Amino acid sequence: MAITEEPQIFLRYDSKRALTAFEEEFGNNLNIDAFESDQAAIAALKECSAPPHALFILASQPSSQGNSPLLTHARDAHPGLLKILISDAVPLDVLVSLLEKRLIDRCFEQPLDPDLVRSHVLTSALARKSHENVMPEAKPKDASDEVPTVLIVDDEPAATKYLARQLERMQNDFHVLCADSAEQALEIIQSMPGTLAVIMTDQRMPGMQGKELLDELKQSHPATVRILTSAYGEVNVALDAVNEGGIFRYQKKPWRATELMSLFQEAIARHCALASARESRLSQLEQQFNGLRDQRRELLLKNLSGPVDTAAGAPVMTLFIQALDTIPCLFANTSHLRASLETSLENDLIQQFGEQVHQQLTRLQAAASMHTKVDQASIRAALQRSEEPEYEHRSNAPAPSILLMLCESLTTLLTASGLSWRSLNLSQASGHSLILSCEAPLKLYAHLLAPLTRLSRPFLDQQVALLLLFITTYRLGGELQISGATQSYNLVLALPPANSPEA
Secondary structure, X not given: OOOOXXXXXXXXXXXXXXXXXXXXXXXXXXXXXXEOOHHHHHHHHHHOOOOOOEEEEEOOOXXXXXXXXXXXXXXXXXXXXXXXXXXXXXXXXXXXXXXXXXXXXXXXXXXXXXXXXXXXXXXXXXXXXXXXXOOOOOOOOOOOOOOOEEEEEOOOHHHHHHHHHHHHHHOOOOEEEEEOOHHHHHHHXXXXXXXXXXXXXXXXXXXXXXXXXXHHHHHHOOOOEEEEEEOOOOHHHHHHHHHOOOOOEEEEOOOOHHHHHHHHHHHHHHHHHHHHHHHHHHHHHHHHHHHHHHHHHHHHHHHHHHHHHHHHOOOHHHHHHHHHHOOOOOOOOHHHHHHHHHOOHHHHHHHHHHHHHHHHHHHHHHHOOOEOOEOHHHHHHHHXXXXXXXXXXXXXXXXXXXXHHHHHHHHHHHHHOOOOHHHEEEEEOOOOOEEEEEOOOEEOOOOOOOOOOOOOHHHXXXXXXXXXXXXXXXXXXXXXXXXXXOOEEEEEEEEXXXXXXXX
């Protein structure tokens, strides 16, 4: 489905008046098939080659939907179908029951926020396109698999610890951890060696409240299944948590271990499905991006190997690309692929990077005639000078030497990592080579072979500086070693002492 196409929805209505009002509000944005009975809607679902993007229920009596044949059929036959209930008022007990039975996914009370409703439908439609309406099944459980962890968050530690002991005695399928506050829960999650499968948190707690905690985890831990619980009948909080937070369940207090057992087992199964789908999706995206990465690599080598290798006197462009390959960056996502496939990003990257490299090669050609002494004092002086603000724009500034250009590159890379030349170690090796290394790894959140959504001047400057460091190092007869880590790298630079032209 293209983004500009109208999502297809099925609408089950109780009254003509409700149907008319809905069509007036959404008829220009949604392709609506309306049905006055469950049987007619079920028949249409069975006949269509692909299910609609959402099923809406306009119900004057929401309590009657607990036994709805249409919602039951949609749940069982089309588990990925977004099911939305709209009513004048929805009692909390009814909402909790419908969620427990998995009969609905969203619930809105009148008056509606039309933009919010459209957002949910469009998100569902785009997800259908992106995932091709396929949710990979969870992998069969193996004896070596990690035992899932359930975290219970409540500011009554005696109750949570008693519940945890009950649950631990009743089963061996999952571990139970407890936290007294949202802040402590975040600390536990950050320090956990494995993955958090399920979190159940109380809403009313001192400091960060339960929904805030779940909203934060929605972004940072998308495969963690989230459950909100409360002893108070806060239907507005529940509706907001379901519609905006996308929680799995809203569980009313008091807790009963036997009821929570089945809830947690169902939530863990959901976590396994989400984790498997996410892993599969990331793998598919990475495979797609690998083709784009190969094209970038080929174009970079084709366009720049000749001038760069000539300037360096060594196959530096290949060494530079090999160094980038050792630095893992973030996995590709849908936004990265869209930027590469639907915008001019790929062409702009090759063009703008190439232009900046050629500008530096022109400077290097002018610097080749300069003489400089390559020793510890000269390197420190060049590093200090390259760190001076705007020194290269001074009208009386002398032309740079190759050593100074090397130090300029180092300064750019250090500054991008929040460091200065004082973070460098400079020593003389037994073979009389001068060794430059950095005390801390340098940061590189993205590079020329990484997934990108946009280009920025700091990004290009950093990439050009890294290539220029290779060029100037080898031009001076030295060597540069880069060992990559996740979004960072360590470098060791060896230069032979010299007191001769750098050409």
